[in-house]
Every structure is written in C-alpha cells, then in structure tokens.
Amino acid sequence: MTVHSLIDDLNTPQHEAVTTTDGFLMVLAGAGSGKTRVLTRRLAWLLANEVCRPEEILAVTFTNKAAREMRERVAEMLGMDPTGSMSRFWIGTFHSMGARILRQHADRLGYDSNFVILDTGDQERLVKNLVAESGGFARNNHWTPRRLVQTISRWKDDGVGPDQITEKHVLFPKDRVRLAEIYRGYQEALKRTNSMDFGDLLLNCLMLWRDNEDLLDLYRNRFRYLLVDEYQDTNKVQYQWMKWLATGHRNLCVVGDDDQSIYSWRGARLDNILNFSDDFPDTKVIRLEQNYRSTGNILRAAASVISNNDGRMDKTLWTEGEPGEPLVLYSAQSAEDEAEFVATEINSRASVGDYTPFSILVRTSRQTRLFEEALGIHRIPFQVVGGLRFMERAEVKDALAYLRMTASNRDDLAFERIINQPRRGLGPTTIERLRDLSVQTGLPLLEAARLATAQPEHQKMMRPAARNSLIRFITLIDQTRQTLEQSGPRAALDYLLVHSGYLESLESSDRGDDQRENLQELAAKLSQYSSLTAFLEEAALVSDMAGSNQTESEQGPITNFVTISTLHAAKGLEFPVVFLVGVEEEMLPHKMAMKDGEHALEEERRLAYVGMTRAREKLYLTCARQRFLFRERVRPLPSRFIAEIPKEIIENKGIGTRHRRGVGGGRGGRTTAYSWRKR
DNA sequence: TCCTCGTTTGTTTTT
DNA sequence: CAAACGAGGA
Numbered sequence: 115m116t117v118h119s120l121i122d123d124l125n126t127p128q129h130e131a132v133t134t135t136d137g138f139l140m141v142l143a144g145a146g147s148g149k150t151r152v153l154t155r156r157l158a159w160l161l162a163n164e165v166c167r168p169e170e171i172l173a174v175t176f177t178n179k180a181a182r183e184m185r186e187r188v189a190e191m192l193g194m195d196p197t198g199s200m201s202r203f204w205i206g207t208f209h210s211m212g213a214r215i216l217r218q219h220a221d222r223l224g225y226d227s228n229f230v231i232l233d234t235g236d237q238e239r240l241v242k243n244l245v246a247e248s249g250g251f252a253r254n255n256h257w258t259p260r261r262l263v264q265t266i267s268r269w270k271d272d273g274v275g276p277d278q279i280t281e282k283h284v285l286f287p288k289d290r291v292r293l294a295e296i297y298r299g300y301q302e303a304l305k306r307t308n309s310m311d312f313g314d315l316l317l318n319c320l321m322l323w324r325d326n327e328d329l330l331d332l333y334r335n336r337f338r339y340l341l342v343d344e345y346q347d348t349n350k351v352q353y354q355w356m357k358w359l360a361t362g363h364r365n366l367c368v369v370g371d372d373d374q375s376i377y378s379w380r381g382a383r384l385d386n387i388l389n390f391s392d393d394f395p396d397t398k399v400i401r402l403e404q405n406y407r408s409t410g411n412i413l414r415a416a417a418s419v420i421s422n423n424d425g426r427m428d429k430t431l432w433t434e435g436e437p438g439e440p441l442v443l444y445s446a447q448s449a450e451d452e453a454e455f456v457a458t459e460i461n462s463r464a465s466v467g468d469y470t471p472f473s474i475l476v477r478t479s480r481q482t483r484l485f486e487e488a489l490g491i492h493r494i495p496f497q498v499v500g501g502l503r504f505m506e507r508a509e510v511k512d513a514l515a516y517l518r519m520t521a522s523n524r525d526d527l528a529f530e531r532i533i534n535q536p537r538r539g540l541g542p543t544t545i546e547r548l549r550d551l552s553v554q555t556g557l558p559l560l561e562a563a564r565l566a567t568a569q570p571e572h573q574k575m576m577r578p579a580a581r582n583s584l585i586r587f588i589t590l591i592d593q594t595r596q597t598l599e600q601s602g603p604r605a606a607l608d609y610l611l612v613h614s615g616y617l618e619s620l621e622s623s624d625r626g627d628d629q630r631e632n633l634q635e636l637a638a639k640l641s642q643y644s645s646l647t648a649f650l651e652e653a654a655l656v657s658d659m660a661g662s663n664q665t666e667s668e669q670g671p672i673t674n675f676v677t678i679s680t681l682h683a684a685k686g687l688e689f690p691v692v693f694l695v696g697v698e699e700e701m702l703p704h705k706m707a708m709k710d711g712e713h714a715l716e717e718e719r720r721l722a723y724v725g726m727t728r729a730r731e732k733l734y735l736t737c738a739r740q741r742f743l744f745r746e747r748v749r750p751l752p753s754r755f756i757a758e759i760p761k762e763i764i765e766n767k768g769i770g771t772r773h774r775r776g777v778g779g780g781r782g783g784r785t786t787a788y789s790w791r792k793r
Numbered sequence: 794t795c796c797t798c799g800t801t802t803g804t805t806t807t808t
Numbered sequence: 809c810a811a812a813c814g815a816g817g818a
Contacts, residue, residue, distance in 0.1 A: 177807095377806080
C-alpha cells in the first residue's frame, strides 16, 4: 500500500486525524464515524512515512482482542509480517503494558518478576481471610469481602494508597481507620505472596516511575508517539501515565467519545476527556461527526435519547444515508415471550440461513439464558460474548491454581484453593495449622507444609493420615516442576491432572464431560506457550482467551451464528440487525444504578446509546411486561429511554400500548410514571 | 473430615 | 434462582 492510498478515501476530519502526527491531539469520534479506520491508518501513516520506528509507538486499546486485530491490520496495510519488526511496537491494554513493564523491573519494587496476577475471586478470598484473622468488622453486614475489594480497587484506580485514606474517601468517618488498615494488610499480603491485582498493574507502574527517574526517562524517551483509544473510559492513574510519558515530546493522541463512557464503576473519569484541552496545552481537537454505519432513523433515535444527558461535548452526528425502516418496539407479555419473538423474528429474516447479521444485546449476563434457550429450540446457532467466562469456570480455575502452584512457591491463594481439591483429607483444621506455622516462620504455605511434614517437632501437630496426604501433595508439586522443566507446560498440566486425581474425581461429577472438555480446551491453549508465566499472564488478562464459548463442529469452528452480548462487551462492534432487549425500567436503566443518582442514570443512558448505535439497518427494542427476578414476579414498565425516542419512527408491536406509562393504565390506575408494581 | 440438607441472601457491567 | 453458609450426623 502506498502512502497516498492510506488517506485518499478519507473525509476531511479523518484525513486530518491521520496526518496530524505531532503534538497533543484529541479526536472526538462519534459512534460509527470510522474511528477504527482512522486509528489503524494513523499508525500505518506514522510508520510508512518513517515519522518513527515501530518500537517508538505506544498504542493503548481497551481490550487485548482489539490490540491484536489492530496490529494485524496495520501490518497488513504496510505489507509487513505482524510477527516481524511489527512485534516491537507496543499495542495492548493499559493492564498488559503494566504487567510487561513491571516484570521487567519487578526487583525495584521488591517483587519477583514471575508475580501472579489475581482475579476478583482471589481478591475476595484474600480480603476475607484478612478480615477474619484481624477480628472481623464492626459493621460486617455492610462490609462484605466483595464491597471491600470494590472499595480498595476504586482507591487504586484513583491512585490513592493505604496511607492516604482520609475522611473524604470513606462514606462513614468511623470506618476510615479500619478500612485503611485492611487496605494496608491487603497490600502486605500481596507483596508477601508475590502477587498483584489489576489495580496494581497500573498503580505500581506509577510508583516505579515516581521512585526511579531513570526508568521514567527510559520509557519517556522510548515511546515518542502515544496513542490512547477509548479515552473516555480511562481512570485517574491511566491519565497520570500519559501525562508523565508525554512530558518532553508531547506527542499524545487520544481518541474517544464522551457519549460512550460506560465504565465509571471501574474508576473511569469522564473528566479525562472533558478536560483534555485544558490539561494539555495547545491541543488540537478533531471531530468525526459523519456516521457511516446506521440508517437515518436509527441515528435520529439514538441522538434523541442521548440528548437528554447534561454536560456533553459539542458534537452532532449526521449521515448521508437513507432514513431506512422504522425502529420496532415489541412489548412482550413475558420474558419468555420476548425471547420467543426474537428467535422467530430472526428465523423469518434469515431467509438464506445466514445468522451472522443478527445480535441480541442484553444489560446483564443473566438475561442471556432465556435467549439461549429460545434460539436452541429454533435451532439457531449462537455465540455468547461476555457471558460466563471460560476462565471463570471452577475446573479451569482449579487447573490454573495448580499451574500457579507449579510456577511459584509463594502463591498461598492457589495453595488454599487446591490443597483439598480433589478431596485428600486436608480440611480447614490442617490449613489452619499450616497458616499458623506460616505466620510463625514467615514461610509461604507450601514451605510451611514441607517443614511440617519433615521436621519431627512439627509432625505431631497433625494426624498421620493428614501428614501422609500432605507429603503426597508436596511430592506432586515437586514432580510437576520437574516435568515442567523437562517437558514444558503442557506436559506439566497433563501430569498434574492425572496424578492429582483431579481427572478421576470428575467421574462422579454430573458435569464431568463438560468439565473434561473445558480442561482439554485449556490444555490445547497451553500447548501454544513455551513459558508457563507467559501463559498465566494471558490467562489473567485476556478474558476471551480460549475462545470461551466457541461452538465447534467436525468441520472446524462454526462461523455462522447469532451474537448474544452484554452491552458492555458490545462496545466497538456493529451488526446489520440489533435486538436491544429488556428495555425496561430497573433493567435499562438498571435498578442498581438508579440509587446512585443522576450521574449513574446518565451512564445507563449512554449504555442504551451504545446499544442502539451498534445497529446498521434495523433496530428492535423489546421489553417484557412480566418477568421473574429471583424469587418474585415483577411487572416492569417500559424504559424511560423509549419515551425519549420520536414516536413517528417507532412501529409498535406486541401487546397494546394502552398499558404504557403516561396513559394511565385502565385497570391498574398507575399514576406514577416509574412505579414498580409487584403482585 | 465429609456429606447432606435446610436456610439465607443478594442480586450490573470487566481489565 | 442460584450459590454460599451453617448445623448436625456418619
């Protein structure tokens, strides 16, 4: 591809966004305005014109999948091999970059470079142990491990350490001291066990740069061109990264859309994009406002909904395309009826049996179940994105814990997870004793166990049966380490699964076949790695790693399917036909979000906006007038967002409109617009 | 230590 | 409607 062909099919602002290589640049890219195209062209442009070399670029994407695709596309445009010199160009999520940098300089923080990355389950178990050991919590009904982890994670996203917790960081002043204490204890436990959570991957990098000027200079000088995608979803720490790295050369380009900010619950700051021009001097702002994706009606509906938010940046999407068909609003009798409608509708539209144009977008992953069932009945193939993840399954996590044990001596959480999995007679009592010994000696649990079995003065602390079992366990780990060294990670996993008795224990499980299949998939993935650490890192950071929900047939992977996705996971995707389902009060906007005030409601609206703008040709909105939520039957009202769409572009289907809010509802005498009626 | 059964509980989104 | 928890018996 020539340099000209990189730009000759772009519109004026797109062209400018690609060719403005130096200085601070903010590209406000509306939905469907060709953002991905601009990003890849820009990267290719930098390289094709030899503005810089691949290793001088740092490009941050929101998911690792996006990173992989972008690297491939850029390489393809330049006619290069993505594994050649292109592999020196850093593209990935903030978290994967953080992990990469931290492994390089772990020693400066007092860590080993093979540190483990914890997931939320690990975090919760750690906090739970910690709280129990240190005498509980005064208001323990409120401070569940989950909430504690959330709170600590939010602090980390904001760059606040355990010693900086002031009264403004806590809801109730009397919690302050205890919370800071737990946070501090948590950080100490992480360090002791050589592990980091997601927040650490970002924050520890900042600490590293703050305390080691040479390293900050190293990365500043190395990355001469910085690019951040989805800038509206960056948090304070990520902002600080860019602020520091851009000092000097000032070549920072951020791309985003304030209307698509949907991750505030993860610490994202809309302020980052709203204040960019003030934070970085002489910023050039480029607006991509022409939409190439959706029909006029879809765009109009989406714009109309999002216009109800306050404090948006000045930006108006437009299209040259036709208005297209009206939107369809289907009011279903029940959630089952809603799913049935979607399945039937897909079947009648997919005349040639091509299911790829269709997607079903849900607010919560629980909603997918009914749609999976309905599509199943109609024999429609589907794939679930962002549902229950492959890596989250119990058997996969068990296997990973075994591998973590093999990779690291200090991974106490992994030890506790698998010490009695499968059952080997090592219950809470034994673990409690080992923990005591571990605290006394300062050794990790595995080493404490070694000590307890080897030394006579410790032997009497457990029964012979437990001792023998523990010896077998330790031998298993040692043998596996040997296997790892001699024959690689795949062989090590096979050895573990057989000799731990884990595979055998699945015989009696009623999901045994499923579980074995998942483990095989994991093993297949592991075969592609030569280093166990590299594999474990991917496993922690790449959510869709093993092609989680991919359905396979004898002919290979099935590619013809309906996509079912959560709204969050649908960011960046597009489909000719979109079913936005469960468009109900307390679902979208979600109940949990509504108690957090106006800003949370606005985020729900942005979520609806993201969903609507995924559609190219046809957009269905559906709501159920009855559904079962945990124990109860609820009768949801249609979402307030529906009323924000011009009526003339909606075609109503399903049960009559007479029950809709605002009409008064003959029998119910429903007077409040958003009341939540239960029976 | 393990297993089972009844009870409680808490419900969003994910790197 | 789960999964997590606690009690009590084998």
